[in-house]
Amino acid sequence: MTRTTLILHGHTPATPLQLSRRSSLKWFLAALTAGPLAACGDDLKGVDWIAPPPIDAKGYGTDPNLLEPVTPWPLTLNRTEIAAATALVDLILPADGDAPSASALGVPAFIDEWVSAPYESQRADRELIIPGLAWLDREAQSRFQRLFMHLSPEEKSAMADDLAYPDRIKQGLEKPAEFFARMRSLTIGAYYSTPQGWAELGYVGNRPSTGPYAGPPPEAVDHVRRAVEALGLKLDGLE
Amino acid sequence: MVDVSGETFDAIVVGSGAGGGMSAYVLTQAGAKVLMLEAGRDYDPEEAPMLNTPWEAPLRGAGTSDKAFGYYDATVDGGWEVPGEPYTAAEGSKFMWWRSRMLGGRTNHWGRNSFRMGPYDFKGRSRDGLGADWPVTYEEIAPWYDRTEKLVGVYGSNTGLENHPDSGPGVLHDPPRMRAWEMFLKAGGDAVGIPIVPARRAVLTRDMDERQACYWASPCGRGCSIGAAFQTTTSLIPWAKATGRLTIVTGAMVFEVVLNDAGKAKGVRYIDTASGEQREASARVVVLSASTGETARLLLNSKPAGRSEGLANSSGQVGRNLMDTVGSDLSAYFPALEGRPIYNEDGAQGLHIYAPFWDYQRQAAGELDFPRGYHMEIGGGFNQPGLGAYGVTEGYGAGIRAAAKRQYGSTIRFTQRGEMLANANSFCEIDPEKKDRYGIPVLRFHFAWSDHELNQILHFQQAVQTLVDRLGGTITSPIQAPADAISTGGQIIHEVGTCRMGDDPKTSVTDGFGRTWDVDNLYLADGSVFASKAHKNPTITILALAMRTGEHVARRLQSGEL
Structure with a gap:
């Protein structure tokens, strides 16, 4: 099955409008190529923590143009995986007053870029996150008969509470908890490494000035x- | 590619980093015609992504096997692995070797920390009976440090502390003001007896020549196109070029020093990396500044008739005495720093303050179980937010933002940088099997720490614990056993010592001027000549020694001796 081959020129989550346009386009392309893996759930049965196929795309090389970065590898998450990731990152960092949600700042696209990267440094995350997203939907189906993205906030919390606290991880869910913790780290990092994230933390650097510090x-x-x-x-x- | 085969130069300088840049500068200033051979590509400092943001970069700039220190790091075609140029480690050894393949070498991305070695550091063996003394004293090298610091531009202050020498009057640039968290830390240091003093870094805080003072932004590892953070590509190399006497050939992988019938160096052979063809260049004197690893490799791979041990190696010391800095880290969280007023803490990016080793008196009295010193490099503050977990280790939802904000600016990272003593188990040699893409035999590393280094880790951990406790903080990183806490050999990228200088041709490779004992017109000017590895970061010493070596060579060229 062919996957989307959008080439991203860096993720610049400039305005929510642009972002949603980009997301829509990507989802549309993903839908074209993702085939019948729709929300019927059957495809997810029997999915275990099986490593997804490795990435054989090219990286940016050892001498890329640093001033005009290009991310050359194709994205690989399908529509179902993006939907689960979106629901999860927004559970981790929901909108709060004026602060946007993780998905509004493009975190799902970042997760896709990350797990699709052709590097050894991302391979373990790919092998954790792609099966983890499938697990989320499978667990949601089994507990609530719906995909994770369609759960109520209370239902999502019921699932997350089993995973999110290192001292009370539900027995047998150690691997999903590892997945959850990694998604939390990546979500927080991706969120705060944006213009809105900088503003939220109050970072006021990266501004040259003259005279003494x-x-x-x-x-x-x-x-x-x-x-x-x-x-x-x-x-x-x-x- | 420039054709240099028909020309004879006064000097060939192999390498364009700290040692090569300084050698070429000094020699061309003195009137010599110099050929610089660099294995990597030409590099323009304007390539530095000074103000680019994480969201513009792939993976938000995170490190990968293509760019180990992150997308924006200045290193070209290098890192822990160089494509087509492997190295190996002997069974049971681990060693990491950072290289770059670019004009200016590793000076384009280094931390710019510039701590002078002191009197104890040059004469360690005389002080504690271990390792080797240098053939020079601190007092002999001090004027060269002054001249180097003046030329390069180093900020800092004179502290008068034991074995942390002052610079001459007017030499240093003013250090940047302390940030708020650094003031906080200093108050704790004062209380527990750990000196927290202004750091010394090769960063300008006032304009000098065509270089601009630091503008208080842009991580130094990206390279510094305004010239504030020292690198040879914005200073020594353009200055040498301006004399009209420097020829630079990039993509020139030197693999052999060639001798004439009288046993003098007559030039070098290199591979033109673009075509793969062999070339030769000749000169009256050859200066190797290829780096600690590459200089040893070059000598070991150069086998003049009947000398299977390699060139300039009658002592058997080439490749031996490989040392790196002892590294370990601890992070701590300080509730007292929560909610402090936000302002721009980028500053000079790197260290404004550090903790130089303070326990020499107790050491001299035999109260410590390790022989040499270390310093702490200290980081923290409202850094540029990038990928990271922001101290969040549990939960989800509403509490995450508050937790991340609490942690931001409230964490301080302590990094140990300590002295390693040379030992018989740490060296490099030519791998008997493996060759690189050019057919040149590669290095095989052997490396082992000893108790001298491991015991030092405990001292550091206890000192940090004391300081953190006094300031009401909590250490948040695991406090590991020394053997687990210590860095991998080479990982701190301070490898030195493979061609040590000394007083005795039987136990050293060069004299105090970097002149090889065996070949009168073959000089070494890089980290390879270090007789010991003080805890002080080596680059400023490489620069000062190369300046001294360069002037020595220039005098001999002028007198017709060479």
């Missing part, structure tokens, strides 16, 4: 002085 403003020094004094120490002529 400005250093901490008075309120930042005051904060440290109070912190240090609370520990019985003192800031010694540093500011």
